[in-house]
Structure formats: structure tokens, C-alpha cells
Amino acid sequence: MSATWLLARRNLLRSRARLAVSIGGVALALTLVLALDAIFEGVGRQLTAYVDRSGADVWVAQSGVRNLHMVASWMPAATTDAVADVDGVALAEPILYTTDSMSAGDERGWAYVIGLTPDASMGGPWDVVEGTDRPGPGEAVIDRRFAQRAGVGLGDRVPMLGREFRVAGLTEGTASLVNSVAFVPFDDFAARRGGEPAISYVLVRASAGTSPDALAERIGTSVDGVAVQTTAAFGLAERKLVLDMSGDVISIMNVIGFVVGLAVVALTVYIATLALRREYGSLKAFGAPDGYLYRVVLAQAGMSVVAGFVAAVAITAALSAIVPRTGVNLDLAIAGASLVKVAAVAAVIAALAALLPIHQIARLDPVIVAREGVST
Amino acid sequence: MNALTLDVRNVTKRYGDGETAVTAVRDVSLAIQPSEIVLIMGPSGSGKTTLLSMMGALLHPTAGTIRLDGTALSDLSERQLPPIRLRQFGFIFQDFNLLSALSILENVALVAELAGSKRKAAREKATAILTELGLGARLDFLPEKLSGGEKQRVAIARALINDPALILADEPTANLDSKIGHEIMRLLRRIAKEQGRSVVIVSHDQRIRDIADRVLWLEDGRFKDVITMTTDPVCGMTVERDRAVSVERDGEAFYFCSKGCREEFLGRLRSEDMGGCRSAVLQRAGSVFAHLASGARDGHASD
Ligand SMILES: Nc1ncnc2c1ncn2[C@@H]1O[C@H](COP(=O)(O)OP(=O)(O)OP(=O)(O)O)[C@@H](O)[C@H]1O
Ligand SMILES: [Mg+2]
Numbered sequence: 279m280s281a282t283w284l285l286a287r288r289n290l291l292r293s294r295a296r297l298a299v300s301i302g303g304v305a306l307a308l309t310l311v312l313a314l315d316a317i318f319e320g321v322g323r324q325l326t327a328y329v330d331r332s333g334a335d336v337w338v339a340q341s342g343v344r345n346l347h348m349v350a351s352w353m354p355a356a357t358t359d360a361v362a363d364v365d366g367v368a369l370a371e372p373i374l375y376t377t378d379s380m381s382a383g384d385e386r387g388w389a390y391v392i393g394l395t396p397d398a399s400m401g402g403p404w405d406v407v408e409g410t411d412r413p414g415p416g417e418a419v420i421d422r423r424f425a426q427r428a429g430v431g432l433g434d435r436v437p438m439l440g441r442e443f444r445v446a447g448l449t450e451g452t453a454s455l456v457n458s459v460a461f462v463p464f465d466d467f468a469a470r471r472g473g474e475p476a477i478s479y480v481l482v483r484a485s486a487g488t489s490p491d492a493l494a495e496r497i498g499t500s501v502d503g504v505a506v507q508t509t510a511a512f513g514l515a516e517r518k519l520v521l522d523m524s525g526d527v528i529s530i531m532n533v534i535g536f537v538v539g540l541a542v543v544a545l546t547v548y549i550a551t552l553a554l555r556r557e558y559g560s561l562k563a564f565g566a567p568d569g570y571l572y573r574v575v576l577a578q579a580g581m582s583v584v585a586g587f588v589a590a591v592a593i594t595a596a597l598s599a600i601v602p603r604t605g606v607n608l609d610l611a612i613a614g615a616s617l618v619k620v621a622a623v624a625a626v627i628a629a630l631a632a633l634l635p636i637h638q639i640a641r642l643d644p645v646i647v648a649r650e651g652v653s654t
Numbered sequence: 655m656n657a658l659t660l661d662v663r664n665v666t667k668r669y670g671d672g673e674t675a676v677t678a679v680r681d682v683s684l685a686i687q688p689s690e691i692v693l694i695m696g697p698s699g700s701g702k703t704t705l706l707s708m709m710g711a712l713l714h715p716t717a718g719t720i721r722l723d724g725t726a727l728s729d730l731s732e733r734q735l736p737p738i739r740l741r742q743f744g745f746i747f748q749d750f751n752l753l754s755a756l757s758i759l760e761n762v763a764l765v766a767e768l769a770g771s772k773r774k775a776a777r778e779k780a781t782a783i784l785t786e787l788g789l790g791a792r793l794d795f796l797p798e799k800l801s802g803g804e805k806q807r808v809a810i811a812r813a814l815i816n817d818p819a820l821i822l823a824d825e826p827t828a829n830l831d832s833k834i835g836h837e838i839m840r841l842l843r844r845i846a847k848e849q850g851r852s853v854v855i856v857s858h859d860q861r862i863r864d865i866a867d868r869v870l871w872l873e874d875g876r877f878k879d880v881i882t883m884t885t886d887p888v889c890g891m892t893v894e895r896d897r898a899v900s901v902e903r904d905g906e907a908f909y910f911c912s913k914g915c916r917e918e919f920l921g922r923l924r925s926e927d928m929g930g931c932r933s934a935v936l937q938r939a940g941s942v943f944a945h946l947a948s949g950a951r952d953g954h955a956s957d
Pocket of ligand 1: 669670677678697
């Protein structure tokens with residue numbers, strides 16, 4: 279450990295209360311940014327979980343429809359066969375979709391209701407923890423967290439689409455802050471809807487060697503009246519809804535976190551330097567170059583900020599472990615990009631916080647040592 | 655360490671300008687020889703600290719030059735001075751100015767590291783010096799755990815660690831009781847005489863005059879007159895020449911702490927006259943005087 283780190287570390291540890299305030303302040307500020315990022319990332323992942331886990335390579339929707347949230351997509355039933363005929367399509371399966379309210383006990387929530395064909399290999403539940411993953415006639419597979427809160431289990435009845443379904447399976451990972459996903463038989467869904475046979479989306483699996491992008495393009499040109507996207511693009515469109523809504527909030531929180539963190543570190547480092555003014559002056563007198571003193575101050579700011587950053591990551595990780603257990607449909611996900619961003623913010627905070635004390639030291643006259651004052 | 659001569663020539667320091675300007679030091683000259691101990695005394699506000707700060711390259715003179723063996727410190731820029739302070743000067747102040755967060759070993763070793771020593775070597779050297787100064791059992795103590803005298807010894811160890819040619823001490827005993835203060839002064843004398851370093855001490859303390867080779871009196875920014883110390887040939891005490899009881903014999907002056915010593919001296923001369931050993935006594939007394947006077951000669955102060 280160099281002379282710089284030694285002095286910086288000892289100076290920091292000398293006043294533990296100040297160090298705690300400093301680290302705590304940074305931790306709080308950075309947690310604000312990190313946790314909010316993690317919430318939106320988590321919500322984004324929840325929202326697109328169904329699309330991401332559908333098993334499809336390409337989604338075909340009614341012309342003009344680019345996602346699931348708050349839309350209706352209706353196409354003639356024959357669209358499935360038309361899509362299946364396109365070169366490079368290994369499998370094409372229809373689903374029915376609508377958003378409906380689902381209530382049980384005192385619990386009321388919105389659900390994406392999916393109508394699944396009996397032999398569907400795409401678009402079904404992917405993590406069934408109890409019961410079946412393919413609902414038979416009059417049956418539904420619903421989200422376990424919703425069922426738990428509503429106090430319903432296998433065999434109980436829940437109303438959807440204007441009738442009652444018997445719960446035949448419970449699935450994980452299909453609940454978000456906004457809604458959950460419920461799976462019912464295609465025919466039951468179609469019967470409730472009535473009218474012309476129709477479908478909502480066609481899920482497509484590409485044959486080996488066919489890229490989803492190329493296939494999406496080909497289906498788009500071969501089939502009329504449809505909007506075709508790869509699963510990745512479809513998921514992104516779904517997520518963009520959340521991000522667009524949250525973008526401003528995130529920006530504001532980032533700024534607040536940055537300012538709070540900067541203020542706390544700048545103040546504590548400044549006070550620490552002020553308190554040791556005479557000691558820095560004596561080091562100058564004994565011949566320490568200014569650069570050495572600057573590095574000591576910078577190292578102090580840096581160590582506080584690094585400790586605060588680590589604490590913030592730990593707090594956010596702890597939050598993301600605890601929050602889902604409280605029964606809230608909220609998953610926090612710490613994205614790599616968010617970590618990089620917050621680390622960069624922390625580095626800027628450390629550098630800026632050191633500026634004022636460095637300026638102070640630069641102006642310090644070494645003759646201060648020869649003058650009387652309280653010192654050790 | 656190289657033995658270096660510090661030469662102060664016609665140095666003036668003015669603080670501020672215009673109506674509020676204070677001239678703290680006026681056209682002062684002096685030279686400090688290797689292993690010489692110079693004591694600068696004077697009333698409060700007479701410019702002692704200002705002069706010492708300029709001698710230690712902490713402060714630029716307004717006029718005049720300060721040379722350390724040919725290098726004109728007064729011409730160097732602010733950036734060039736720290737390395738000189740680090741390697742050529744050891745500073746000791748009334749306030750010990752130790753770093754509160756570091757152990758005393760680290761306090762001393764840090765200054766060696768700043769001068770480029772490797773950590774291990776710096777710690778070894780600091781340990782050796784601190785042990786030599788009687789602090790071997792306190793190496794890991796924080797300064798706040800030490801007594802004033804111990805803190806000042808740490809400051810002395812720190813001043814010595816880079817093997818400086820000059821030690822500059824401003825009121826080093828002001829915060830210490832007189833017994834400890836005297837110990838510190840004897841230590842400084844030993845450092846000068848055994849290690850060949852020049853030591854400049856600023857002090858109010860009349861009782862430490864006896865350790866100095868030369869005492870300079872600063873008043874209103876100028877040296878008033880040189881106080882030359884000499885040794886009573888009878889009791890061996892150091893006495894101030896101008897205030898001492900004196901006697902002249904064969905064109906030579908002798909100085910005594912009291913009339914009693916003078917009487918004894920004269921008595922011995924008389925009896926040795928009879929025994930024929932008179933010249934030997936005179937010679938011995940004279941040589942002590944000459945040695946001390948040579949220290950005083952260059953301490954000639956200018957007005
Ligand atoms: N930075 C400064 N600005 C203005 N005047 C100063 C400054 N430093 C010292 N002085 C003035 O210069 C004069 C000499 O001060 P200095 O500290 O050198 O005296 P000193 O002999 O060391 O006094 P003391 O025995 O009280 O320590 C004083 O009149 C003091 O007020
Ligand atoms: Mg003074």
C-alpha cells in the first residue's frame with residue numbers, strides 16, 4: 279500500500295461517524311438510482327416474459343398490431359395455414375388473446391387470457407408448479423401468485439371471459455405488476471367470442487437454417503393483412519411501452535441520486551479536509567508535493583464512493599430478494615448496463631467531490647505550521 | 655548528509671502592502687555554519703518566526719537572498735522548494751504537527767517515503783531513530799497517546815529522517831515543562847555536535863542559552879547585537895560575555911559567572927605564580943574561549 283493509500287485510509291477511519299455518513303449517503307443515493315433501474319428492468323422482463331418464453335421465432339399479428347398490451351388482434355382462421363405454407367416455416371400455431379379482469383375471493387386483477395389449442399407446442403405456460411400445463415375443456419391454468427393471494431387452488435373456480443373455469447394448473451413467472459397470464463382452451467375461448475372463426479396471433483417456428491429475420495420478412499410479403507415481427511422485436515415493442523412511460527421518471531431519479539450522492543460526499547470530504555487543514559499544511563511544509571496531497575484527498579473520496587457503491591449494490595440485491603416474498607408482483611432485476619451506469623456516476627461523484635478540497639489544499643500556505651494553533 | 659552553509663544576505667520580509675504593510679524582517683544577514691547551534695531570541699512579534707520560515711524555504715523574502723551552499727533558495731519557484739525542504743531541512747515547531755491518524759512510526763516513515771524511500775527501508779530507519787530517541791516501545795501509538803515531550807521527540811525523529819543538513823526549530827520547548835524542555839534542547843545540541851548538522855532555534859526561553867554557540871537578539875526585525883557565550887574557566891558554566899564578571903590579564907579577558915569564581919581564578923593565578931604554572935592555566939582557559947568565540951565570529955549581525 280502506497281503512502282497515499284495509507285494516509286487516505288487512516289484519515290477516513292479516524293472519524294468513523296463521518297465515514298459512516300459519507301458511505302451511507304452515497305449508498306442511499308446510488309441505491310435510489312439502482313433500485314429504480316432494477317424495478318423497471320424487472321417490470322420490463324415480467325411484461326415480456328410471456329413473449330420471451332413463447333418458444334416462437336416469429337409473431338404474426340393483425341396488420342398494424344405490434345405487441346400484446348392494450349391491443350386487440352383479430353385475423354381470419356385461415357391465416358394460420360397461409361403462414362404455414364411459407365417457405366422456411368417449420369411450425370405455425372394460432373392463439374387467441376384478450377385482456378380480461380380475473381377475480382377470485384377479494385382478489386381482482388387483469389389477465390392476458392390466452393386460448394391454447396390442445397396440442398400447442400408454443401405459447402403455453404412454461405413453468406407449471408402444480409397440475410397440468412394443457413387445460414382441458416372448462417379448465418384454466420392461472421398464475422400461482424394470483425391464486426395464492428386469492429386463496430384459490432386446483433379444482434376451485436375462477437370467472438373469466440364471462441364464465442367460470444376450473445383451475446387445473448398453477449404456473450410461475452407469468453405475473454407482472456400490471457397483470458398475470460391465464461391459459462384456457464382455444465375452443466372455450468372461441469365459443470365465448472362467437473361469430474366468425476378467428477385467431478389473434480400465429481406463433482411461428484422457423485425451420486433449421488432459417489433466420490427469424492428473413493422468415494419474418496418473407497411471411498410479411500407472402501401473407502396479406504398481417505404484421506410480422508421476430509419474437510425479439512415483438513418483445514422489445516412490448517417493453518418499449520413500459521420504458522416510454524418510465525423514461526422520464528428514471529432520468530429524474532438519476533439526477534436526484536447523482537446530486538444527493540455528490541452533495542453528501544463533497545460535504546464530508548470537504549469537512550474532513552478542513553478538519554485536517556493544519557496537517558496538510560504541515561505535510562506541505564515538510565516537503566510533500568501538492569500532487570501527493572491531491573491524491574490523498576482523491577483516494578479518500580474514491581474509497582468512500584466505492585464503499586457506498588458496493589453497499590448500494592448489496593442493498594439493491596437484498597431488495598430484489600425480499601420484495602417478491604412480500605407478495606407484491608414486483609421483480610427487481612439489476613441489469614449490467616445499470617451497474618455500469620451507476621459505477622460511472624459514482625466515479626464522477628468521487629472526482630467532483632475532491633475538487634473543492636483540492637482547491638483548498640492548493641491555496642494552503644505551508645507557513646501555517648509555524649503559526650500557533652491546536653494540533654497534535 | 656552534506657555539510658551545508660546557509661547564507662542569509664540582506665533579507666527583508668514585508669507582509670501586505672500599502673498602509674497596512676508590516677515589515678517583519680528588515681535587511682537581516684547571517685550565516686549558519688555546519689554543526690553550529692544558533693539561538694535566535696527576541697520579543698514577541700520581532701520577526702523570529704518569519705526569519706526562520708524564510709531560512710527554511712517556507713516563505714519567500716521580499717528582498718535579499720538566501721543561499722544554501724550556492725543554491726539561491728529565494729530565486730526558486732514554489733514548485734522547486736518542496737524537494738529542498740524535504741531533504742535539506744528538518745523542521746520542529748512548537749505545535750508538534752504530527753498527523754493524528756498515523757502511528758508515530760508511520761508519521762516518521764511517511765516523510766522518508768515522500769523523499770523516495772521504499773516502505774520497508776523507511777520503516778526500518780524510522781524505527782531506528784525513534785528507538786534511539788527512547789520511543790522504541792511506542793512505535794504503534796497514535797500521537798494523541800503521547801506526552802508533549804514524547805511528541806516533540808517524534809517531531810525531532812521526523813526532522814532527522816531524511817538526514818537534513820539543517821534543523822530549524824521554532825519554540826520547540828514552548829509547550830513543554832522546563833525539565834523536558836531542557837532534555838529536548840540537550841538532544842538538539844547532541845544532534846548538532848555528533849551528527850554535524852546546523853541547528854537554528856528560535857526561543858523565548860532564557861534558560862536554554864547555554865546550549866547555543868551563538869545567541870542572536872532580534873528586535874523589530876533587526877539583530878540588535880550579538881550575544882557571545884563563553885565559559886567560566888573556573889566552574890565551567892556557559893556565561894553571556896557582555897553580562898559576565900570579567901577580568902583582564904596580559905591583554906586577555908576572562909569571564910566568570912560570579913565574583914566568587916573570579917576571586918578563585920585570581921587566587922589560583924597567584925598561587926600558581928608561585929608554583930610557576932600560571933601560563934598553563936591561562937592557556938587552558940584561553941583555548942576554551944577561543945573555541946566558543948570562533949562560533950560567534952560569523953554570527954556578526956548587521957543592522
Ligand atoms: N501573514 C502575516 N501577515 C501579516 N503580518 C504578519 C504575518 N505573519 C506575521 N506577521 C507580522 O509580522 C511580525 C513578525 O511576526 P513573527 O511571527 O515573525 O514574530 P515572532 O518573533 O515569531 O513572534 P512570537 O515570538 O510571538 O512568535 C508581527 O508583527 C506579525 O504580526
Ligand atoms: Mg514566532
